[in-house]
Amino acid sequence: xxxxxxxxxxxxxxxxxxxxxxCSQNMNHxxxxxxxxxxxxxxxxxxxxxxxEVTDKGDVPEGYKVSRKEKRNFPLILESPSPNQTSLYFxxxxxxxxxxxxxxxxxxxxxxxx
Amino acid sequence: xxxVEQDPGxxxxxxxxxxxxxxxxxxxxxxxxxxxxxYSRKGPELLMYTYSSGNKEDGRFTAQVDKSSKYISLFIRxxxxxxxxTYLCAMSERSGGGADGLTFGKGTHLIIQP
Numbered sequence: 001x002x003x004x005x006x007x008x009x010x011x012x013x014x015x016x017x018x019x020x021x022x023c024s025q026n027m028n029h030x031x032x033x034x035x036x037x038x039x040x041x042x043x044x045x046x047x048x049x050x051x052x053e054v055t056d057k058g059d060v061p062e063g064y065k066v067s068r069k070e071k072r073n074f075p076l077i078l079e080s081p082s083p084n085q086t087s088l089y090f091x092x093x094x095x096x097x098x099x100x101x102x103x104x105x106x107x108x109x110x111x112x113x114x
Numbered sequence: 115x116x117x118v119e120q121d122p123g124x125x126x127x128x129x130x131x132x133x134x135x136x137x138x139x140x141x142x143x144x145x146x147x148x149x150x151x152x153y154s155r156k157g158p159e160l161l162m163y164t165y166s167s168g169n170k171e172d173g174r175f176t177a178q179v180d181k182s183s184k185y186i187s188l189f190i191r192x193x194x195x196x197x198x199x200t201y202l203c204a205m206s207e208r209s210g211g212g213a214d215g216l217t218f219g220k221g222t223h224l225i226i227q228p
Contacts, residue, residue, distance in 0.1 A: 004157070033215075040122070043158070043202065043218040058215060090157050099209040100216060101148045105157030 002027045004106035006091050012112045013081055021076045021109050023091030030096035032074040033058065033103065034066065036087040043090070049074055051096070081113040117141070120203055120219030128227050133190040137203035137219045140184065144205040144217075147179050149188045152200045152221065161201075162188070165209075193226045200224070 004025045013019055025032065033048035035058075045058030049068040063085055065077040074093075078085060088110050092103040120137045127133055135149075146165055150158035162177040164170045164186075170177045176189040186205075190197055203219040 040220060042118070042120075042220040043204075043216075045215045048215065092157070099146075099163075100206055101146060101160060101163050101204065101209070103160075105159065107155070107157055 002104070004091055004093055004104050006089075006106040006109045008109060009107065010110050012114065014114055015082055016080050019078050019081060019111075021078075021089060021091075021111070023074045023076065023106060024072050025074075025091075025093040025104070026072065027093065027095070027104065028071065029093035029104075030071070031103075032068070032091065032093045034064070034074070034076050035090045035092065036060065037090060037108075038087050046076070046089075078111075081111075083113050085111065086113050087111060118203060118205060118217050118219040121222055122220050124223040124225055126225040126227060127193060129193060129195060131193050131226075133188075133193050133197070133224060133226075135188040135190075135201050135203075135222050135224070137186050137205075138184055139186075139205055139217075141205070141207070141217070142181075142184065143207045146206045146209055147177070147186050148204040148206075148216070149175075149177055150202040150204060150218075152202060154199075158202055195226045195228050198224060198226045 030051045034046040035043045047066040049055045091106040094103040148163040149161045151161045152158040167181045174191045178187040200221040202221045204216045
């Protein structure tokens with residue numbers, strides 16, 4: 001089954017404790033991205049990657065890091081999480097020749113930082 | 115300025131009613147207009163997309179874009195309880211990936227009462 005998976009699905013952590021949210025896709029997609037979704041603010045892009053070893057900032061990159069060492073994986077790293085990073089996070093992917101709006105979204109990771 | 119306005123609802127209607135969901139925007143450079151459906155605890159999934167102005171129909175769903183008014187709509191005919199979800203509008207200037215990502219509305223929570 002073609003899918004984007006994220007782990008963990010739910011995470012409660014404390015301020016300053018480094019964490020990684022993993023994202024993996026099994027569709028051989030070149031393009032992957034991370035979004036956060038907040039009430040009253042909608043979905044906003046954090047980082048995206050056009051291919052392996054190619055990443056770039058989205059609209060709200062502050063406080064996040066990403067890496068793309070393998071085509072299928074695109075982890076999101078919070079080196080020192082803060083309460084304002086409490087949010088619902090989505091990973092998405094698409095094939096290089098598909099249009100931006102044809103992204104497949106993962107099921108989401110709900111992060112709470114206390 | 116990338117800004118999209120969407121009433122968050124909730125919008126509650128009886129089964130079988132015609133539903134109208136709307137978004138307004140300020141960026142006249144937007145060319146692609148999308149509607150995503152997001153069920154609880156799931157990622158968004160593309161429902162419909164439209165390029166430039168006009169109407170597009172797909173089964174019970176009709177997407178309408180009025181670029182002169184900077185206004186887009188999604189109509190759902192013969193609404194079903196399974197249509198209960200959050201509907202996100204999204205827009206972009208280009209269809210490809212990169213810095214010009216998708217700009218999402220906040221989403222409208224729709225409830226179809228059986």
